[in-house]
Amino acid sequence: xxxxxxxxxxxxxxxxxxxxxxxxxxxxxxxxxxxxxxxxxxxxxxxxxxxxxxxxxxxxxxxxxxxxxxxxxxxxxxxxxxxxxxxxxxxxxxxxxxxxxxxxxxxxxxxxxxxxxxxxxxxxxxxxxxxxxxxxxxxxxxxxxxxxxxxxxxxxxxxxxxxxxxxxxxxxxxxxxxxxxxxxxxxxxxxxxxxxxxxxxxxxxxxxxxxxxxxxxxxxxxxxxxxxxxxxxxxxxxxxxxxxxxxxxxxxxxxxxxxxxxxxxxxxxxxxxxxxxxxxxxxxxxxxxxxxxxxxxxxxxxxxxxxxxxxxxxxxxxxxxxxxxxxxxxxxxxxxxxxxxxxxxxxxxxxxxxxxxxxxxxxxxxxxxxxxxxxxxxxxxxxxxxxxxxxxxxxxxxxxxxxxxxxxxxxxxxxxxxxxxxxxxxxxxxxxxxxxxxxxxxxxxxxxxxxxxxxxxxxxxxxxxxxxxxx
Amino acid sequence: xxxxxxxxxxxxxxxxxxxxxxxxxxxxxxxxxxxxxxxxxxxxxxxxxxxxxxxxxxxxxxxxxxxxxxxxxxxxxxxxxxxxxxxxxxxxxxxxxxxxxxxxxxxxxxxxxxxxxxxxxxxxxxxxxxxxxxxxxxxxxxxxxxxxxxxxxxxxxxxxxxxxxxxxxxxxxxxxxxxxxxxxxxxxxxxxxxxxxxxxxxxxxxxxxxxx
Numbered sequence: 001x002x003x004x005x006x007x008x009x010x011x012x013x014x015x016x017x018x019x020x021x022x023x024x025x026x027x028x029x030x031x032x033x034x035x036x037x038x039x040x041x042x043x044x045x046x047x048x049x050x051x052x053x054x055x056x057x058x059x060x061x062x063x064x065x066x067x068x069x070x071x072x073x074x075x076x077x078x079x080x081x082x083x084x085x086x087x088x089x090x091x092x093x094x095x096x097x098x099x100x101x102x103x104x105x106x107x108x109x110x111x112x113x114x115x116x117x118x119x120x121x122x123x124x125x126x127x128x129x130x131x132x133x134x135x136x137x138x139x140x141x142x143x144x145x146x147x148x149x150x151x152x153x154x155x156x157x158x159x160x161x162x163x164x165x166x167x168x169x170x171x172x173x174x175x176x177x178x179x180x181x182x183x184x185x186x187x188x189x190x191x192x193x194x195x196x197x198x199x200x201x202x203x204x205x206x207x208x209x210x211x212x213x214x215x216x217x218x219x220x221x222x223x224x225x226x227x228x229x230x231x232x233x234x235x236x237x238x239x240x241x242x243x244x245x246x247x248x249x250x251x252x253x254x255x256x257x258x259x260x261x262x263x264x265x266x267x268x269x270x271x272x273x274x275x276x277x278x279x280x281x282x283x284x285x286x287x288x289x290x291x292x293x294x295x296x297x298x299x300x301x302x303x304x305x306x307x308x309x310x311x312x313x314x315x316x317x318x319x320x321x322x323x324x325x326x327x328x329x330x331x332x333x334x335x336x337x338x339x340x341x342x343x344x345x346x347x348x349x350x351x352x353x354x355x356x357x358x359x360x361x362x363x364x365x366x367x368x369x370x371x372x373x374x375x376x377x378x379x380x381x382x383x384x385x386x387x388x389x390x391x392x393x394x395x396x397x398x399x400x401x402x403x404x405x406x407x408x409x410x411x412x413x414x415x416x417x418x419x420x421x422x423x424x425x426x427x428x429x430x431x432x433x434x435x436x437x438x439x440x441x442x443x444x445x446x447x448x449x450x451x452x453x454x455x456x457x458x459x460x461x462x463x464x465x466x467x468x469x470x471x
Numbered sequence: 472x473x474x475x476x477x478x479x480x481x482x483x484x485x486x487x488x489x490x491x492x493x494x495x496x497x498x499x500x501x502x503x504x505x506x507x508x509x510x511x512x513x514x515x516x517x518x519x520x521x522x523x524x525x526x527x528x529x530x531x532x533x534x535x536x537x538x539x540x541x542x543x544x545x546x547x548x549x550x551x552x553x554x555x556x557x558x559x560x561x562x563x564x565x566x567x568x569x570x571x572x573x574x575x576x577x578x579x580x581x582x583x584x585x586x587x588x589x590x591x592x593x594x595x596x597x598x599x600x601x602x603x604x605x606x607x608x609x610x611x612x613x614x615x616x617x618x619x620x621x622x623x624x625x626x627x628x629x630x631x632x633x634x635x636x637x638x639x640x641x642x643x644x645x646x647x648x649x650x651x652x653x654x655x656x657x658x659x660x661x662x663x664x665x666x667x668x669x670x671x672x673x674x675x676x677x678x679x680x681x682x683x
Binding site for chain 1 (some may be wrong): 477487488489491493494497498499501502504505506516521522523526539541547554559560561562563565567582583584586587588590593594604634643644645646656657660661663664666667670674678679680681683
């Protein structure tokens with residue numbers, strides 16, 4: 001029978017079912033467990049209290065990313081509560097013998113950047129982490145999804161998770177993306193189309209010629225935001241681009257094992273004619289640069305668009321939510337997106353902090369300067385290694401010359417658990433993934449965009465069409 | 472895990488869709504390394520007039536009188552009535568922890584985000600999915616009736632209104648069994664430890680690069 005990629009990954013990891021029913025809870029084996037400081041302390045504590053030990057230490061890779069400062073780290077973390085959380089991760093990893101990249105390790109970075117970068121994320125794996133953006137790793141033909149702290153403990157103790165099989169949605173993007181249009185715009189256009197709950201209960205496979213043409217960085221951006229469409233997992237089939245990316249990375253197999261691995265990895269795609277529970281088709285050429293205007297990623301329009309008018313919406317709950325969003329965002333219906341003025345710009349996060357993202361932004365600002373009205377423009381590379389590579393390519397000099405701050409790696413202003421944040425009422429063009437109320441700081445107003453669009457907005461002081469400024 | 476059988480409890484309505492986990496428990500409170508004490512910061516940005524930080528004494532803070540949970544008639548509510556896609560966003564289990572710590576035992580909504588839904592079952596907080604029309608009706612009733620209570624029975628999988636209208640809900644049989652008995656899922660899974668070991672050996676033989 002023809003199988004989807006999801007079916008193949010499920011079958012490969014199936015250990016046991018609780019009943020003979022087709023939708024029974026099943027035990028699924030976990031190959032890679034990524035751990036960060038925010039969602040793990042309670043899991044380690046409970047594990048210890050129950051007198052249990054991690055099932056397979058070599059499956060675990062840990063890193064602190066949410067709480068770490070992005071400025072000078074030689075003095076450590078000054079916030080005592082953040083420091084305790086990072087210290088607790090260090091202690092747990094040291095005590096149990098878990099591989100951890102500590103804060104001053106060059107390999108430290110955002111967990112969803114370093115997994116792939118190290119080759120710790122490999123095709124065919126199940127990858128979990130106590131973080132919803134674990135969907136990122138599905139870009140490698142993995143089954144990757146976020147879990148809660150009780151499940152972190154479950155995986156530590158048993159190397160398995162109890163779960164139900166999802167439905168599978170195939171989102172096909174055919175054709176060629178226009179100039180200045182990126183994976184981020186595909187992701188936001190999809191969410192605009194199906195809504196933030198459109199993928200609930202599904203795993204999403206992204207396919208079609210536009211997806212095949214994306215780099216691994218682009219595929220990671222896309223899968224990263226599957227969760228913003230409500231799907232716990234996003235995935236892309238394995239091809240040469242996947243295999244070329246992995247080759248030679250520290251945790252990747254070598255020699256004979258490499259040859260054996262790639263033979264298997266090449267089977268990781270949906271079979272021709274495999275049946276999906278839902279199919280969505282988009283034309284790449286129709287996708288334009290996207291900008292969110294509200295407090296949910298589905299509140300999105302194009303750079304040529306205007307802030308929508310709640311009065312034109314019939315559904316009462318939806319209209320009310322739009323009114324609330326506009327009030328929070330300090331926006332008036334029918335305002336052209338390009339007239340929205342900004343206070344801050346953030347280029348970073350597990351969505352858009354990889355080398356390709358930094359290159360795209362640098363390309364836009366080269367020889368230009370951040371507008372005088374922008375209070376702060378930040379670039380936060382996804383990892384120490386991304387930062388190093390960018391510096392070798394001279395990107396840091398381009399950013400600094402343009403008036404951007406060039407920081408140390410971490411989650412930073414995506415969720416403002418460290419000192420990087422918006423003040424109340426400040427408006428930000430952000431390459432991150434969530435524009436929820438207070439996400440980037442209490443009262444802060446977030447507009448989600450691609451790195452190139454964020455860079456262009458930094459120069460103009462308001463949103464502009466990146467396709468026009470580069471011409 | 473806390474057991475759940477049945478409950479008749481006061482209902483509080485939270486009338487907005489897509490309530491995300493950042494709203495349920497803002498990120499500054501996730502710095503705690505404990506599992507308890509999150510209830511005082513549930514919906515923190517909506518509930519208090521000034522911005523909250525860890526360590527603040529809730530008694531000293533000014534409540535937002537417009538926020539539904541601060542209204543006297545909803546004090547002591549154990550059932551939260553919510554709109555579609557409740558709990559979307561991050562995977563933080565701190566969200567169900569804070570709802571439970573505040574005193575909620577049941578959340579009723581037309582739909583939930585997947586990770587949040589799953590996390591609730593792990594701690595004994597019952598998420599109930601009802602048809603959108605039924606939820607609409609419950610919103611109307613709870614808003615217009617002071618002291619409005621619902622009875623929720625997990626064994627029978629029903630929600631009963633004060634006028635004895637019965638709404639049936641679906642729940643996975645394994646999850647129901649765990650919730651009714653307050654079972655430790657890890658302990659249950661470890662009963663299959665030998666099966667997991669056998670699976671692992673086979674996998675190691677077939678895909679040795681995964682075990683390097």
